Amino acid sequence: AQTVTQSQPEMSVQEAETVTLSCTYDTSESDYYLFWYKQPPSRQMILVIRQEAYKQQNATENRFSVNFQKAAKSFSLKISDSQLGDAAMYFCVAGGTSYGKLTFGQGTILTVHP
Amino acid sequence: KAGVTQTPRYLIKTRGQQVTLSCSPISGHRSVSWYQQTPGQGLQFLFEYFSETQRNKGNFPGRFSGRQFSNSRSEMNVSTLELGDSALYLCASSPTGHEQYFGPGTRLTVT
Numbered sequence: 001a002q003t004v005t006q007s008q009p010e011m012s013v014q015e016a017e018t019v020t021l022s023c024t025y026d027t028s029e030s031d032y033y034l035f036w037y038k039q040p041p042s043r044q045m046i047l048v049i050r051q052e053a054y055k056q057q058n059a060t061e062n063r064f065s066v067n068f069q070k071a072a073k074s075f076s077l078k079i080s081d082s083q084l085g086d087a088a089m090y091f092c093v094a095g096g097t098s099y100g101k102l103t104f105g106q107g108t109i110l111t112v113h114p
Numbered sequence: 115k116a117g118v119t120q121t122p123r124y125l126i127k128t129r130g131q132q133v134t135l136s137c138s139p140i141s142g143h144r145s146v147s148w149y150q151q152t153p154g155q156g157l158q159f160l161f162e163y164f165s166e167t168q169r170n171k172g173n174f175p176g177r178f179s180g181r182q183f184s185n186s187r188s189e190m191n192v193s194t195l196e197l198g199d200s201a202l203y204l205c206a207s208s209p210t211g212h213e214q215y216f217g218p219g220t221r222l223t224v225t
Binding site for chain 2: 033035037042043044045046047050091095098099100101102103104105106107
């Protein structure tokens with residue numbers, strides 16, 4: 001079984017600044033994946049970035065990067081040069097060997113101020 | 115490639131009725147998963163289909179069922195609707211079963 005915890009219900013950032021969203025997870029599996037998804041007001045769930053647990057190198061995707069601390073079971077998302085379009089609900093998500101099942105955190109609402 | 119599509123986008127039903135939601139995955143994706151999203155419970159996994167077989171199921175009552183066709187399109191059915199079934203239902207497809215790509219969802223309101 002997997003659990004995902006996001007302790008920040010809401011975060012805000014000024015446009016062009018950097019913000020970090022926190023996430024901790026728990027899993028009994030040795031082979032698992034971690035993701036960050038965003039869900040803007042349109043409700044369309046969008047994959048932002050993925051991290052394979054067996055990879056030590058932190059994933060990056062343009063302005064988005066993660067800090068994956070496997071021993072601490074921590075998986076934070078850093079958004080650099082924040083843009084108004086980054087405003088959304090961000091979900092930390094875990095996937096493993098359970099076919100097709102992703103486990104979502106509670107989400108963090110990110111507000112970007114111009 | 116076209117993304118995941120879901121129909122209908124909005125639906126209003128009455129308690130006791132049944133409803134069928136449809137999902138067309140990204141071309142080439144054989145895995146389709148369904149999720150229920152509510153303000154109180156967040157996102158919860160319903161079930162996953164791969165090559166017309168249900169491989170995994172979440173903790174939902176038997177009123178929730180699904181199927182997948184040979185072209186990978188999937189349908190989800192909810193029978194004897196309850197007020198608590200009001201939710202956004204999300205379908206996602208995957209090439210590997212790991213990263214998933216979501217459709218826009220179907221907003222179901224039960225009155």
